[in-house]
Amino acid sequence: MINSILHGDCFEVMKSLDEESVDLIYLDPPFFTEKTHTLKNRDGSKEFSFDDTWGDSANYARFLKDRIEIMHSLLKDTGSIFVHCDKSGEHIVRAVLDSVFGSNNFQSEIIWSYKRWSNAKKGLLPAHQNIYFYSKSKNFKFNRIFKAYSETTNVDQILQKRTRNEKNKTVYAKDSFGNIQYGEKKKGVPLSDVWEIPYLNPKAKERVGYPTQKPILLLEQIIELVTDAGDLVLDPFCGSGTTCVASKLTNRNYLGIDQSESAVELSRERLKKPIKTESNLLKKGRKSYLNVDSNALNLLQGVEFNPVQRNKGIDAILVEQFEGTPVLVRIQKPNEPLADAISLLKKAMETKGSKKSILIQTEKEGLGLGLIDSIDGIEIIETLSIQIDKKLTT
Amino acid sequence: MINSILHGDCFEVMKSLDEESVDLIYLDPPFFTEKTHTLKNRDGSKEFSFDDTWGDSANYARFLKDRIEIMHSLLKDTGSIFVHCDKSGEHIVRAVLDSVFGSNNFQSEIIWSYKRWSNAKKGLLPAHQNIYFYSKSKNFKFNRIFKAYSETTNVDQILQKRTRNEKNKTVYAKDSFGNIQYGEKKKGVPLSDVWEIPYLNPKAKERVGYPTQKPILLLEQIIELVTDAGDLVLDPFCGSGTTCVASKLTNRNYLGIDQSESAVELSRERLKKPIKTESNLLKKGRKSYLNVDSNALNLLQGVEFNPVQRNKGIDAILVEQFEGTPVLVRIQKPNEPLADAISLLKKAMETKGSKKSILIQTEKEGLGLGLIDSIDGIEIIETLSIQIDKKLTT
DNA sequence: CGTCTGCTTGAATCGCACC
DNA sequence: GGGTGCGATTCAAGCAGAC
Numbered sequence: 043m044i045n046s047i048l049h050g051d052c053f054e055v056m057k058s059l060d061e062e063s064v065d066l067i068y069l070d071p072p073f074f075t076e077k078t079h080t081l082k083n084r085d086g087s088k089e090f091s092f093d094d095t096w097g098d099s100a101n102y103a104r105f106l107k108d109r110i111e112i113m114h115s116l117l118k119d120t121g122s123i124f125v126h127c128d129k130s131g132e133h134i135v136r137a138v139l140d141s142v143f144g145s146n147n148f149q150s151e152i153i154w155s156y157k158r159w160s161n162a163k164k165g166l167l168p169a170h171q172n173i174y175f176y177s178k179s180k181n182f183k184f185n186r187i188f189k190a191y192s193e194t195t196n197v198d199q200i201l202q203k204r205t206r207n208e209k210n211k212t213v214y215a216k217d218s219f220g221n222i223q224y225g226e227k228k229k230g231v232p233l234s235d236v237w238e239i240p241y242l243n244p245k246a247k248e249r250v251g252y253p254t255q256k257p258i259l260l261l262e263q264i265i266e267l268v269t270d271a272g273d274l275v276l277d278p279f280c281g282s283g284t285t286c287v288a289s290k291l292t293n294r295n296y297l298g299i300d301q302s303e304s305a306v307e308l309s310r311e312r313l314k315k316p317i318k319t320e321s322n323l324l325k326k327g328r329k330s331y332l333n334v335d336s337n338a339l340n341l342l343q344g345v346e347f348n349p350v351q352r353n354k355g356i357d358a359i360l361v362e363q364f365e366g367t368p369v370l371v372r373i374q375k376p377n378e379p380l381a382d383a384i385s386l387l388k389k390a391m392e393t394k395g396s397k398k399s400i401l402i403q404t405e406k407e408g409l410g411l412g413l414i415d416s417i418d419g420i421e422i423i424e425t426l427s428i429q430i431d432k433k434l435t436t
Numbered sequence: 437m438i439n440s441i442l443h444g445d446c447f448e449v450m451k452s453l454d455e456e457s458v459d460l461i462y463l464d465p466p467f468f469t470e471k472t473h474t475l476k477n478r479d480g481s482k483e484f485s486f487d488d489t490w491g492d493s494a495n496y497a498r499f500l501k502d503r504i505e506i507m508h509s510l511l512k513d514t515g516s517i518f519v520h521c522d523k524s525g526e527h528i529v530r531a532v533l534d535s536v537f538g539s540n541n542f543q544s545e546i547i548w549s550y551k552r553w554s555n556a557k558k559g560l561l562p563a564h565q566n567i568y569f570y571s572k573s574k575n576f577k578f579n580r581i582f583k584a585y586s587e588t589t590n591v592d593q594i595l596q597k598r599t600r601n602e603k604n605k606t607v608y609a610k611d612s613f614g615n616i617q618y619g620e621k622k623k624g625v626p627l628s629d630v631w632e633i634p635y636l637n638p639k640a641k642e643r644v645g646y647p648t649q650k651p652i653l654l655l656e657q658i659i660e661l662v663t664d665a666g667d668l669v670l671d672p673f674c675g676s677g678t679t680c681v682a683s684k685l686t687n688r689n690y691l692g693i694d695q696s697e698s699a700v701e702l703s704r705e706r707l708k709k710p711i712k713t714e715s716n717l718l719k720k721g722r723k724s725y726l727n728v729d730s731n732a733l734n735l736l737q738g739v740e741f742n743p744v745q746r747n748k749g750i751d752a753i754l755v756e757q758f759e760g761t762p763v764l765v766r767i768q769k770p771n772e773p774l775a776d777a778i779s780l781l782k783k784a785m786e787t788k789g790s791k792k793s794i795l796i797q798t799e800k801e802g803l804g805l806g807l808i809d810s811i812d813g814i815e816i817i818e819t820l821s822i823q824i825d826k827k828l829t830t
Numbered sequence: 831c832g833t834c835t836g837c838t839t840g841a842a843t844c845g846c847a848c849c
Numbered sequence: 850g851g852g853t854g855c856g857a858t859t860c861a862a863g864c865a866g867a868c
Contacts (some may be wrong), residue, residue, distance in 0.1 A: 048668055129545055133527035133534075140527075150560040151523055153547050155630045157586050159840040161863050166544040166569070166576050168862090169628035175560070185559050234563035236549045238629075239699040244860035245843040252859095257746050267560075311809045323588060323842065331587035344798075348624055349595060351587045352855065359594065361621050364828055368595050369620065394595060394857095400824055404738075420627035421827040426817060433815040434758050588842050598838080606839090606858075626839070730865060 044274065047286065047298040047309045052278035055299045056112045063114045064297075065183065065273035068264060068285050070126035070254065071106060071135075102131065106138045109278065114142050116276065120150070120183045122268040125174045127258075132172060143176040150175040154260060156241040173264075183268050188230035235333060237263065240321050248319040250312060252282035252305070258318045261288035269294055283309025287316045334358070338373040341402055341425055355390030360400075371400040380405070380422075388419055403428065438668065440701045441680065441692040446672035449693045451759055458510045458691075459577065459667035462658060462679050464520035464650070465500060465529075496525070501532045503672065508536050509672065514577045515542070516662040520650070526566060537570040544569040548654060550635035567658075577662050582624035594622050612731045630659065649675070655682035663688055677703025702783045732767040735796055735819055741765060748783030750793075758792040767796045774799070774816075797822065 048055050113123060123143070127135050140148065152173040160167050166295065242249060242257045261284055265275060271293040277285035280298030286309060287357050289296035300306050323331075334349050334357045346361040360369040373385045374380060383401055396419075403424045424432075442449050507517060517537070521529050534542065546567040585594060597609040597617040609617040633654050655678055659669060665687040671679035674692030680703060683690035694700050733743055733752065740755040754763040766781045768774060777795055785793050790813075797818045818826075 043855090129542075130539075132545075133530040136527040147526070150562070150565075151526075151566075152560065153549065153564055153630070155547065155549070157628075157841060158858080159838090159862070160626050161839065161861095163626075163863065166629040167626045168544070170545075170547055171629050172545075231551075232561045234552075234561040236547070236564050240842070242860095244843050245841090245858070247843090249860085286485065319843080321842085326586050337737075340734065341820065343734050343737065344819055345824055346623070348622060349584050350591050350594075352590050354593075354854075359591065360824070360828075361623055362828060363618070363621060366618055369828065394591070395618075398828065400827065402820070421824075423820060423823050423827070425738055426735065426796070426820065429817050430754070430815075431740055433794065433817070434754075434756060434763065434792065586841055589840060590842095590856065593840065600837080604836095606860090608857080 044295050044297060045290075045305050047280065047283060047300070047313070049301075049303060049306045050299065051301055052299040053109050053112065056109070056278060057117060059116055059276075059297075060293075061115050062118050063274065064113075064276045065118055065121050065269045066265065066275045067113050067117060067121070067123045068126070068261065068275065068277050069113075069123075069279050070256070070277075070281065071109075071131075071279050103134050103138055106135065107142065110138055110142045113276075113278065114178065117178045119179050120181050122175065122177045122182050124152075124264050124392075127172045129168075129172070135172065139174055139176050143178070147177050147179065148174070148308060149177055149182075150235045155236060155238050158241055183270070185267055185270070187233040187263070187267060189233055231305045233267070234261075238262070240323050244318070246319040247317050249352045250282050250308060252308065255282050256284045257285055257321075258288045258291065258316075259321060259324065261285050262292055265289060265292050265294055280309055281305050283312050287312055287318070291316060291318060291326075334373075341373060341404075342371070353390065355386040356394075356399075364396075364398040367395055369399045370394060370396050371402065372399070373402045377405070380407075384417060384420060388418060391419065406431065438689050438691060439684075441674065441677060441694070441700050443695075443700045444699060445695055446693040447503050447506065450503070450510060452665050453510055453670075453691075455509050456512050457668060458507075458670045459512055459515050459663045459688075460659065460669045461507050461511060461515070461517045462520070462655065462669065463517075463673050464508075464673050464675065465503075465525075465673055467496070467522045467525045480722065497528050497532055500529065504532055504536050507670075507672065508572065513573050513577055516571045516576050518546075518658050521566045521568060523562075523566070529568065533570050537572070539830070540606055541570050541574075542568070542573065543571055543576075544629045547630045549630060577664070579661055581627040581657070581661060583627055585625055594618065594631055598687060599633065601825065602746060612773045627661070633657075644734075650678050652678060652685065655679050656686055659683060659686050659688055675699050676816070677706050681706055701793045732798075734770075735766070735798070736768060747784065749780045752790075754794075758790075761789055761791040764788060764790050764793040765796065766793070768798045771799070774801075778811060778814060782812060785813065800825065 043059075047185075078367040110123075117123065125135055125138075125139060152175055153170050154173060157168040158167070158169055237260070239257055239260050242255055248258060265288055271295060272295065274295045274297065275285060275289040276297045276299075277283075278299045280286060280300045282305065283298055286296040286298045290313060298309055300309070331351050333351055333354065338357065339347075339349055342358065346360065347358040349358050350356050355372065356370040357373050360371060363369060370387065370390055372383055372390075374383045380401075380403060387399055387401055390396070397418045398421065401420050402423045403422055406428055437453075443732060445545040504517075513519065519529055519532075519533060546569055548567060549563050549564040552561065552563055592608065595616075595618060596608055599609045611617055631654070633651055637653070659682055661670060666689065668691065669683040669689045670687045670693075671677075672693045674680060674694045675698065677692055680690040684707060692700075692703055694703070726760045736752060741752040742755065743752050744750050749766060750764045751767050752765040754765060756763060764781065764784055766777055766784075768777045774795075774797060779797045781793055781795055784790070792813045792815065795814055795816045798814055800822055
């Protein structure tokens with residue numbers, strides 16, 4: 043029965059499973075949105091639908107509690123449950139979990155945060171979902187995961203050994219010659235309860251066209267957090283089967299259940315040849331996309347602009363346009379000849395069709411041709427510090 | 437009564453306030469931790485019903501509901517409420533707010549996330565808090581705040597107009613000659629519901645030693661989101677008075693209430709001279725581009741200077757001297773006539789014996805006497821934003 | 831006043847063109 | 850021909866306008 047997708051209402055199906063046999067249960071239950079969802083897959087050939095309609099919240103609570111009680115009995119003493127939750131049903135889910143697992147076994151509210159396309163909505167752009175993490179007992183299995191130190195952490199604190207001086211203050215350790223002492227290798231910062239994982243991208247090959255499909259990366263992190271290889275992972279509302287795919291990819295055993303025949307079929311197909319999109323963003327880090335020095339942009343204090351990161355020629359575009367075309371901004375890089383800056387900016391102007399652009403000159407020496415402040419629609423403006431400098435030396 | 441801190445139980449104090457007079461209520465209600473312990477004693481044998489959500493914590497729910505009902509009546513039709521929430525009380529608070537304000541007036545669950553020093557605890561490092569945002573009606577006041585585009589977004593999407601082709605695919609629009617078509621002005625991405633704001637640094641000057649003190653930046657963002665200058669902000673559990681300080685700094689009226697005599701005193705003291713630590717992280721971080729804080733001295737980016745406090749005439753002195761005398765700097769204040777700035781600076785030059793000084797002009801209109809860039813040793817330099825503005829309009 | 835359809839939109843990968 | 854810069858493309862939320 044292990045490593046398969048079962049069809050049916052998880053309430054019935056779970057009754058046939060062994061008690062205390064499961065290491066991790068992940069579920070993304072139908073939400074309490076009082077709406078029926080239908081969505082087609084990519085080529086429009088198939089339609090998935092599920093019914094989120096509940097007469098009132100008590101019915102929904104009853105539905106959930108019945109099932110979560112069985113899940114509780116299926117979990118090993120060292121097991122954990124992760125419940126993915128829409129904002130509309132949050133408080134109901136929390137109440138049910140508190141009553142079945144006990145509020146003392148609440149471990150974390152995980153925030154999965156991501157960036158997304160925007161819309162014209164009045165209000166804040168929704169950019170997160172909540173996952174509740176409860177353990178069956180104090181004895182739960184937990185693998186520590188470490189992440190890179192935050193950029194603002196002082197490097198010395200990572201590398202150097204620390205000790206206490208005669209006044210019992212923490213100081214960096216030095217040897218008798220005053221040389222820096224390096225400490226043990228540190229693993230990084232323990233994983234926090236806010237997880238920034240990119241939303242399943244529209245271009246991702248991983249997509250199977252199932253509504254609410256989760257990124258495999260998210261599930262992998264959950265699985266690796268509380269299970270070891272060979273453990274059993276159960277998803278009672280498995281949908282497109284992401285949990286099972288992630289389990290397979292991380293060498294765990296899995297069991298998926300879904301009420302929809304088409305979902306079961308999709309999951310089974312997916313498991314035959316799992317596709318996982320590596321996130322470039324996560325692999326390379328946000329910083330790898332940066333090409334603008336944020337200090338440089340501070341020069342534009344008081345100007346309305348949008349920074350531009352993936353372009354060699356320009357650092358920003360002004361919000362204000364010039365004759366209907368964009369105004370590009372380049373800030374001269376340290377030690378960059380002004381002529382180079384001009385030619386890069388000029389090229390960008392051509393491709394972007396800009397009629398007027400601005401070059402902020404940050405280096406004192408100009409073109410050596412006397413004062414030039416406008417070439418081919420490029421306006422050259424010196425930084426305040428150069429202007430001040432000039433006033434003082436002439 | 438406006439702009440003061442009142443002492444007492446907010447339940448009583450709020451009854452004396454005018455109905456429909458408040459624009460924003462922010463509260464960080466106390467949570468009864470003793471009651472939480474009794475929650476642990478549940479025997480689990482009880483039949484679940486929706487009322488169990490409140491179950492043993494009914495007293496707390498009652499306490500909250502009584503007060504939130506009054507708050508609802510104090511709010512204007514265009515007003516909003518932000519409730520800061522401990523994770524143990526989350527679902528109770530949500531249930532109360534849903535019942536008083538109506539679930540259709542739920543706007544956002546704001547996640548305040550921050551980095552923290554790690555601890556050795558088994559489990560995930562807690563690094564966020566939740567704030568619930570409800571409006572009194574559909575008609576709520578809302579000021580859009582924009583942030584920088586993601587680093588991975590490409591410029592053309594910001595610049596170019598898009599349409600759909602015959603196959604209903606999104607493509608860049610071209611005119612009949614194949615030229616690029618430009619879109620409307622773009623200000624950036626609307627603010628999302630996940631706010632990364634550094635936790636108050638233990639060493640920060642801002643810290644006044646109150647246990648649950650919040651960063652002023654967090655409160656400022658809330659205030660600016662749903663109120664305008666001159667509006668009234670109420671904090672019924674004001675503690676150390678951060679909400680009131682933030683209101684004062686953003687030119688809103690405020691009213692704070694607290695039951696603790698010492699908290700009231702502390703708040704009053706703090707309001708006399710509010711201290712705000714500008715978070716370095718936010719200043720440099722990627723989210724800061726569009727809403728850089730408007731500290732005037734930031735204009736001097738790249739110039740070596742010493743700031744001058746408590747002097748009517750000058751804001752800074754350059755490290756560089758001019759003919760052995762100090763170079764004074766004044767930054768024109770908002771709405772200050774240039775002539776006034778000049779005469780104040782001139783007076784300061786006399787007393788300090790300065791031969792050359794610098795006036796940074798921040799307002800577009802000059803002296804009305806044509807171009808003047810030097811008077812009696814005062815060099816007048818326009819900010820970059822004015823210089824750019826001129827290049828685009830002439 | 832529901833229901834349907836269309837439009838705008840940003841993130842992030844894909845993939846082409848250019849050295 | 851391999852790397853990389855950057856332009857093109859895809860998808861779904863949610864409002865607007867139609868009916």
